[in-house]
Amino acid sequence: MDVAEDNVLKLIYPDGLSDHKRNNPEFIAYLSKLGSMGVDNLAKEPDKLSEEKAAVLEQTQELAFTNYKTFIQTAECSRDIFQKFSKTENHLESLLQKLPEFSKKCQEFSKKSADISAHRHLNSITLNRNTQLLEILELPQLMNTCIQNGNYEEALELASYVRRLEKKHQDIPIIMSIVKDVQLAWQTMLQQLLAQLRTDLQLPQCLQVVSYLYRMDVFTEAELRLKFLQARDTWLQGLLKSIRKEPANQHLTKTIELTRIHLFSIVTQYKAIFSDEEPVVTSTKNSNINESAIFYSWITEKICQFLKTLEEDLSKGVGNSLDSIIGQCMYFGLSFSRIGADFRSLMAPIFIKVISKNFENAVKKCTKTFESDIDKFSFVKLQSKMYAGAVANQPSKQEQPVHSLLEFYPLAEYCNGVLTAFNELRVCAPLAVSQNITNNMQESLMTVSKVILTVYRRKQQAFSEAERERFVKMCSCYADDLIPHLQHCLHVLFPPASIALNLGIPVQQVHKEVFHYFQIYFHDLEFLLDQGWC
Template identity: 40%
Template sequence: MDLDKQSLCQLLFADSADFIDNSVLESDECQDYLDYMCSSGIENLLRQKDCFEEEKQIILKDTKKLASENYKTFIKSSECVSDINEKFTEIDGKLQSLAEQLPAFNQKFLTFNDEVGHILNQKRQNNQTLLKHNQLLETLEVTQLMDTCVRNHYYDEGLELCSFVRRLEKRLDHVPLIKSIAGDVDKLKQVMLQQLFHQLKGSIQLPVCLKLIGYLRRMELYREDQLRMKFLQARGSWLRNIIKSVPKTDPYTHITKVIELNRVHLFDVVTQYRALFANEEQVFVVHVSSANLRNIFNSWILNRVNEFLDMLRDDLKAGASARIESVLNQAMYFGLSFSRIGADFRMLMLPVFNEVIVENFESKLEQVLVSFKSILSCYTFTGTSISANTIVQLIAQPGTVNPPSDLVLYPPLSWTVNEVISILNELRSCCPCSCENEIVNAMDLFVEKYAMILSEYYTNEKSTMTSKEIETFTNTCKAFKESLAPFLLKAPRKIFRPNENILDEKLNLEAKLLPLTAVIEPI
């Protein structure tokens, strides 16, 4: 709009310029009217107010006429407008309520969308499950199949199932069902392990041992050294149970049966062990040296030998020593048979036999001393009816020592020599050379105690003895010192060294009989 028109507009609409829209002023009709005004004269401009008034009246008249002619239409239009306003007001209220509920609706829609997605996912999984029904059924039946294999001893199939489950668990360890199946299979695997060890503790041959150890190796539960220990423990338990079943009523029968069982079965176990496990020098085991592998077997053999030696010692002391020669022969044959496997333990048995032989010898000599005390307590030294001229002198064979014949004049001494000879004869039937010193020392101690008993008897009884009894007692003591004591001291030495000439000086007789000499000399 040019400057003239702007000035004209300000003059015409000075009072209502703020209420007139610029778009109205710039419309074509307004521009035409302004052009007309600008081109009109003064008179025409002065007449414009009257023209406007006339035109206003005409418009009002036309409006009234139109309103009167279209009254009903205006009424209906007014009603329509009123209804439309009410409807718009109602719609506005509902729109506001809808706008308020839209966030909750949106949240529920999102929740519904998630649920639908979950349902669709489950449906997809169910469809996949249906497609893989046969494979899933086989997987679910693994536990039942494993139980059947364990119950019926189908160990090959059972180990294959264990391998299958182990691979399945590595691949699907996040699936709870697979973890549950793996746990059940592990429990059944332990049952199978117990069955295998139970069979190892039974009477089985080498082929069965090979199969059982093969199963244990396939289970991969033990290292090489642990597997060897488990095998030896199981077979040792079986051997121990067999030996425990032997009745112990007769010690000799018990020990001979134990020797036979150990000789047969222990050798079988060693044979099985060497067939099942390779040579230690050819085995490579992580963290396990060949020396440790050898020590496992050597320690087990040593424990079995020690158990046998304990049984041998107990049975010999319980009464089997009465036939000790037979027991010794069988035990030595048993030890010799193990030389084939490098485990000859005969030298370990010698101390046991020596101990029992020496203990029996000492015990019997002690019984002789006890009996001799009892004899002295009721014996009276009144002399003997046997004449010295009637005594028959025995001729000693080369390398032997005969008891002095004059001892028959003294009943206590003759009884003693008979008892001791009986004990020495039993000893001679089985007397290892290694126990020579113990036997000789036991006899030396016996002679000393015998002399002590005689001296104590005189000390206690001399006040009641007659001169005749004292004389007889003195002769008895002299016979003991000059005849019985040297014989008793030489006899055991001759058993071990029959060709050696034993001099009286070597016996140290005076020192051993010192208590008795102190009694005899004053008399």
């Protein structure tokens, strides 16, 4: 609008014109039309407008009367539309309130859908690789089956494969569960292999079992040697414990046989499996282990164990089989010289002790018998020709006792007992026991001499002349016949030449040093003889 139009509007609307009318194009066009009219037309314009208003009102009324139904329907429709718009507005407000929660639910659904999709994808992959997965899941069962059937080669390969799986997939729980189950089976396999070493195995089987233990890499070199020796020793001890304890000679013979055969077999197996050509020292945090010394410590223990059994059984008494046992033991010790474990020198003191002890017991028994017999012996001279005939028919062999002893049965019985002990000793008479035998005989003869003197002192007052002569004759027989004969028998058992040869000294020195010679001093008996009792 221009300034003129504004002035006209102020004149027409002194209170001002609303913005609605000001912006209405029809109002602007009508205002322009008024501005172009003349005064006459302007004067007529109000009447014209009134007529038009009346005509419009009349038309409106006529339209209302004619189309009142339409207006009513329109009003009802408007009302319904208003109500529905109100409901729609309420629903929209409710929708706006629930939209955030709905959006959250949609996000959760989207996430779950993605997870389901991922799981479906994994399930599809799992289904496609079902065979490979079953092979992995069945590894523990397959491992146990291999171990139960003795297929240790396949079991080692499976264990190696499982270790590789563990390195690659440590974060997968099912893989770690499989590894745990396989480790349990691994321990079972280890126990089975060690149990096999406790049975009767030949060298090829031992080599195979130890090779499996090597490949399992469970023990160090020193530990494996110890385990091998412990397992084989358990088997050997089981065999030895199964031997009957009685009688002692059979138990000892069987022990020697089993120990010699099986111990040598174990040593052969050990030497074939483990090399001890050069001392191998394994360093640990705390000490150094000489692996070659493990075997020699073990074999020393086994030898000491055998020597203990030998000593225990010999102490129980083995009868007349002592020489056979000594031969077996010496062969046993000699056979072990091939492995540097000749222990014959350790057995010698045991046999010397047993032989000496047996002879000592036999001589003590003879001595006690003489003590009891001499008290019962009567010195009254018997009128019999048996002694004269016996003396006349006496053989010339010096090994036979003089028949004059038959006149004095305590001396004869004592001589028979000693000769019996000598005969038992003759079967196995090592030179090392000669001095012990000599000392035992000397003690026994000294005891016999003291017993004779005690009898003299106790009965001399009651002796008749004949009884005194008979007593002196018995003393002469004892000193001149019995003792030289026993000395001769001792020299037959232990020839001085043999002793000199073993000692590396001349025979004259043996006589000079009085080795295995009786040194008995009968001062009282000699006094009696010198006084003319004989």
